[in-house]
Amino acid sequence: MTETRGTARRAMPEDAEELIRLRQVMLDSYGGKAADTGWQPAAAATLRTRLAERGEELAAFVVDRPGGGLAACAVGTVDYRLGGPGDPDGVSGYVFSVATDPDRRRRGHSRACMDGLLGWFRERGVDKINLRASPQAEPLYVSLGFVRTPDPAMRLALRDPAPA
Secondary structure, three states: OOOOOOOEEEOOHHHHHHHHHHHHHHHHHHHOOOOOOOOHHHHHHHHHHHHHHOOOOEEEEEEEOOOOOEEEEEEEEEEEOOOEOOEOOOEEEEEEEEEEOHHHOOOOHHHHHHHHHHHHHHHOOOOOEEOOOOOOOHHHHHHOOOOOOOOOOOOOOOOOOOOO
């Protein structure tokens, strides 16, 4: 029997720990199991607060795991920047922490979460959405209409990483 795509719902504050657990699943898929999980309590507290606000700047969509917990998620923010040519209002979306537990993959859960998140962006008038895709996830994003961009990413850390 083939399971159909799960139904995505908007995440609530009580989902914060599971969202952080799924974020770790995503991070582990990039470079192997990370030993440092000390960031998780602070990240969960921040996320719980942001989800409770139910504001216009952050949302997460999730698929529940049968029996409890979450099977998949997609989290996104609305970014506000100074406008410019081709982007006069400077509003864009950013998608991150799209993850599905390994034993729940290939069932349409990430697509359901992304559909919910893209609808949330549309409701806010966001018409440009960015993300970074792993090679494994790229086919999903391409099927949703995402295209590669020539923009290289760079980063500057203004504070030292937390001691081990």
